Amino acid sequence: MKKLINDPFDVVDEMFEGFISANDHIIKPVGKRSIARLESPIAGKVGIVVGGGSGHLPAFAGYVGKGMADGAAFGNIFASPPSKPVVEATVAVNGGAGVMYTYGNYQGDCINFDKAQDQCREMGIPVQSVVLNDDVLSAPKDQASKRRGIGGLFLVWHVAGAKAEQMASLDEVVAATQKANNNTRTVGVGLSSCIVPANGQPTFSLADDEMEIGLGIHGEPGVKRVKARGIDSVIDEIMESILADLDYKGSDVALLVNGLGGSPAEELYVVYRRVKQICDANKINIRFKHVGEQVTALEMAGVSVSLMRLDTELHDLITNAVVDTCMYKKL
Amino acid sequence: MKKLINDPFDVVDEMFEGFISANDHIIKPVGKRSIARLESPIAGKVGIVVGGGSGHLPAFAGYVGKGMADGAAFGNIFASPPSKPVVEATVAVNGGAGVMYTYGNYQGDCINFDKAQDQCREMGIPVQSVVLNDDVLSAPKDQASKRRGIGGLFLVWHVAGAKAEQMASLDEVVAATQKANNNTRTVGVGLSSCIVPANGQPTFSLADDEMEIGLGIHGEPGVKRVKARGIDSVIDEIMESILADLDYKGSDVALLVNGLGGSPAEELYVVYRRVKQICDANKINIRFKHVGEQVTALEMAGVSVSLMRLDTELHDLITNAVVDTCMYKKL
Amino acid sequence: MANVNGAVVAKALVHVAKKVEENKDYLCELDGEVGDGDHGVSMTIGMRAVTRAMKSLDDSVTPAEVFQAAADAYADEVGATIGPLYEAAFAAAAASAGDKGQLNEIADWADIYDAMAKSIQVLGKAERGDKTMLDSFFPAVDHIQALADKGGPLVDALSSTAKAALDAAIATRDLVAKKGRASRLGDRAIGYQDAGATSLAIVLQGFADGIAGA
Amino acid sequence: MANVNGAVVAKALVHVAKKVEENKDYLCELDGEVGDGDHGVSMTIGMRAVTRAMKSLDDSVTPAEVFQAAADAYADEVGATIGPLYEAAFAAAAASAGDKGQLNEIADWADIYDAMAKSIQVLGKAERGDKTMLDSFFPAVDHIQALADKGGPLVDALSSTAKAALDAAIATRDLVAKKGRASRLGDRAIGYQDAGATSLAIVLQGFADGIAGA
Numbered sequence A, B: 001m002k003k004l005i006n007d008p009f010d011v012v013d014e015m016f017e018g019f020i021s022a023n024d025h026i027i028k029p030v031g032k033r034s035i036a037r038l039e040s041p042i043a044g045k046v047g048i049v050v051g052g053g054s055g056h057l058p059a060f061a062g063y064v065g066k067g068m069a070d071g072a073a074f075g076n077i078f079a080s081p082p083s084k085p086v087v088e089a090t091v092a093v094n095g096g097a098g099v100m101y102t103y104g105n106y107q108g109d110c111i112n113f114d115k116a117q118d119q120c121r122e123m124g125i126p127v128q129s130v131v132l133n134d135d136v137l138s139a140p141k142d143q144a145s146k147r148r149g150i151g152g153l154f155l156v157w158h159v160a161g162a163k164a165e166q167m168a169s170l171d172e173v174v175a176a177t178q179k180a181n182n183n184t185r186t187v188g189v190g191l192s193s194c195i196v197p198a199n200g201q202p203t204f205s206l207a208d209d210e211m212e213i214g215l216g217i218h219g220e221p222g223v224k225r226v227k228a229r230g231i232d233s234v235i236d237e238i239m240e241s242i243l244a245d246l247d248y249k250g251s252d253v254a255l256l257v258n259g260l261g262g263s264p265a266e267e268l269y270v271v272y273r274r275v276k277q278i279c280d281a282n283k284i285n286i287r288f289k290h291v292g293e294q295v296t297a298l299e300m301a302g303v304s305v306s307l308m309r310l311d312t313e314l315h316d317l318i319t320n321a322v323v324d325t326c327m328y329k330k331l
Numbered sequence C, D: 001m002a003n004v005n006g007a008v009v010a011k012a013l014v015h016v017a018k019k020v021e022e023n024k025d026y027l028c029e030l031d032g033e034v035g036d037g038d039h040g041v042s043m044t045i046g047m048r049a050v051t052r053a054m055k056s057l058d059d060s061v062t063p064a065e066v067f068q069a070a071a072d073a074y075a076d077e078v079g080a081t082i083g084p085l086y087e088a089a090f091a092a093a094a095a096s097a098g099d100k101g102q103l104n105e106i107a108d109w110a111d112i113y114d115a116m117a118k119s120i121q122v123l124g125k126a127e128r129g130d131k132t133m134l135d136s137f138f139p140a141v142d143h144i145q146a147l148a149d150k151g152g153p154l155v156d157a158l159s160s161t162a163k164a165a166l167d168a169a170i171a172t173r174d175l176v177a178k179k180g181r182a183s184r185l186g187d188r189a190i191g192y193q194d195a196g197a198t199s200l201a202i203v204l205q206g207f208a209d210g211i212a213g214a
């Protein structure tokens, strides 16, 4: 196993320690596995708490800072955090205007965040949750609430953070975040699995001439395995799934070409090239774009493409945003 | 071969096309393989031109924008660009105050940049070059001019860009860059090789229980192959080489923990944790730190650590810098 | 076999932890076929925390206190889906044990297993046939409840119950996953044995052997 | 064998390109042992550009024009170390060919190879024994210069010269690299055959066969 680690069972604690120290100009620890913006709680600002399993950096903790999240809870690798660090983060970021949880739709996260939400509400902190489900291929359209959250969360949280920075109310932040989620779709393709450190073996194996389409962000198998082929035709297939699920034609969009961890940036730009061609052909206007690793699955090779349809509010929130988080910045 | 590409011989052209389009709010193409900041030439500002083989993003083209480089030339994968795109970039960024080339010490780059420099000087553009050689293990100390340039270029260019933004003269920019380089040391460790797309095979092979110490950024073998072991002890060895080469004790430093491409961010933070412990033990004060993929070797797994010793000028340049380039931002 | 008092239950849990950790890679492999490959890791993390908790208890502890300590260990360290499910299950076991000083009867364990399985269902909302740990737990509960009526040695009952759980875990190969991450795979999940159902069988076997050995 | 006019040289270069591309993976493998594994790729990119350039020439072209077109192709497309070295070499070949209409004599090629090797040395500053392409090129030049004095059929001379280059390339296995990336490896480079020396032998063999076949 080729990893820059010590005992695989210590990875998350040691990573957490390094993360805290490397970002001590932006965040502070507020528990053994929870962090908050240095300046939190910010009086009158809705606090945004994110989280999920580790292994997805920059998601989720990398987005704590100005313009995105106020706090985050770290789980074990690919395992939702328990409720306790979520509660710790909630308490730390509550500036009196309430707290919004936002996370991907996975059973573990739903159970643990809901538990934290119950506890915090009992403590008198108003908490609302927006659960993200952008992964088109993880369930059919008529069961969209079963879909999981993947790369699109980067775009949705960009909106959420910007709205909260404007000192909007909890209901307004929740409404903007929900709208952003409703207008976001993602499809991914994987070329290799990844290795959960304490497991030590690749989660699944792909032959050298195979790709998985519709996989998630945990190195898990996708919804179909196809023969490897030129990436343009794979992107065509991905974009077709996205465009068939929501009407983007003629719209303004925000776009993310997201590396899953093991694919070089050079390749992500090859992908962006094709996505842009398809957008042009469909009169889709790219108003905001980002190419990079945002929501990863350890060292998995692959890419996902996310599109968010923008109305004026979403457009202005995302394009005017100034973001200065641990791992993502926008001037 | 697991890559998000079409014909491997088209990778660089397609990557270039995607890069241009994805960053069209920051840069413009000024040739088939050359780019410049949108606003260039900037009257009175020294233009900084960087470049080298492709396969190292964010280095080198990813640093074009405010606060770092003004122009860049793209080579083929791991191959220096020819002189022509360097000349194109030079002409595009020359705002009358002259142009500085800065690149890593590789034979191909030296030959091609020197050729471009000759041509541009003949055209009447004042050009100076600062060649970077931070890689401690690539040659003994008494032959430091033979050392190659690797991850430390991120720190050096951070300084160079900041100095040029202050509208310093060409000589001043060159002097600050040279000083930054003289105070920067890097050592890397690789866990796996990478695949040059048109080659299709890993450049070298490492058994599952082997690591290469002292490797460069081209997936080439390092200076010694060691048994894989816990990363803390590997980082101890790396840091020992760095600290033995330059006296950092009690100094202020800027620090980069650089992912080579295939190692997850989580692991880079595990590395940072150890580097920080060693700095603390040696009374080295980290004034600027960055953890992330900056100077990569395609999908190679591994990490390099760079330290730059800071005097007041270097300290202020790097900590006060505002950077808004294609792939690196600092607020 | 000693009296199954709190100290014996605690020792049994340490034995369970050992068995789970021995099966870490196997459980990850099962989870990797259709899920995210971490189940063996999550269970090991949880069971290591349980072991630590057990070692800090003194011998006068009640079975309920032991189970509650296990619940707390899972609550703090595990997360994931399995963390809150086992937390709930151990908490339910504690409630079921109540203020009993010993759990010497088959009926005690039938009640405990039943309470555990039910609490998992309340929290996770899975049904029989959804290809989850309940597909080995419910058959095990049926089995031990039948034995409780018949009577016999406790250790044999616990052991055959664990065997029933394992058979049922193996039978999950034929099911389509309806809950959890694997549910996204639809028919592709057929043929793969559910990781959580398998680890539950290992846990039950660990109880049986741990109590027998105490 | 036809008169070795410009058109024949151009055809020979297209044949060289074919041979180089056939050996792409092998050359990368050699480069990967101690270098960055791209030599076969760089040479293929260069030779593809040469082929395109050859196809746009008309039949009345002079040998010098052909070599200059090859130099320009390398200059524009290749970069790396090898790009400027081959650019310089082909430009030197053009200069050596001068205004000759045919290159029918062994001496013509002895001069051309000599000019090419020397131009590489001027630009790259490597010495014999530094483990570079010069370690196959210089022995080849020695060989063909000796044949030029002796005389004989051109095609045989070109072919045995290429063979001399290949033998010398194989002999680079014993050398420590002093120039280029591999120089950082010191003794670790011993045992590995230099990629550039090998591709140079392939290029010379391509010339011999290409001219023989024209």
Ligand SMILES: Nc1ncnc2c1ncn2[C@@H]1O[C@H](COP(=O)(O)OP(=O)(O)O)[C@@H](O)[C@H]1O
Binding pocket: A078, A079, A080, A107, A108, C031, C035, C036, C037, C038, C039, C040, C042, C043, C080, C081, C082, C085, C120, C123, C124, C125, C126, C131, C132, C133, C134, C179, C180, C181, C194, C195, C196, C197
């Ligand atoms: N709703 C549920 N009820 C009961 N058991 C469940 C439920 N969802 C999942 N499981 C069990 O959890 C196991 C997976 O656990 P684990 O891999 O640790 O968590 P995660 O799915 O969060 O990675 C599955 O094999 C299944 O047996």
Ligand SMILES: Nc1ncnc2c1ncn2[C@@H]1O[C@H](COP(=O)(O)OP(=O)(O)O)[C@@H](O)[C@H]1O
Binding pocket: B078, B079, B080, B107, B108, D031, D035, D036, D037, D038, D039, D040, D042, D043, D080, D081, D082, D085, D120, D124, D125, D126, D131, D132, D133, D134, D179, D180, D181, D194, D195, D196, D197
């Ligand atoms: N200074 C030099 N003079 C002559 N040949 C050289 C010199 N440096 C390197 N070479 C040749 O170039 C080859 C490597 O070429 P290539 O891999 O294409 O370039 P790079 O080293 O830039 O990746 C070496 O095998 C060697 O034969």
Ligand SMILES: [Mg+2]
Binding pocket: A053, A077, A078, A079, A080, C036, C038, C080
């Ligand atoms: Mg999981």
Ligand SMILES: [Mg+2]
Binding pocket: B053, B077, B078, B079, B080, D036, D038, D080
């Ligand atoms: Mg190269």
Ligand SMILES: [Mg+2]
Binding pocket: C031, C035, C036, C037, C038, C039
């Ligand atoms: Mg799992």
Ligand SMILES: [Mg+2]
Binding pocket: D031, D035, D036, D037, D038, D039
């Ligand atoms: Mg090479």
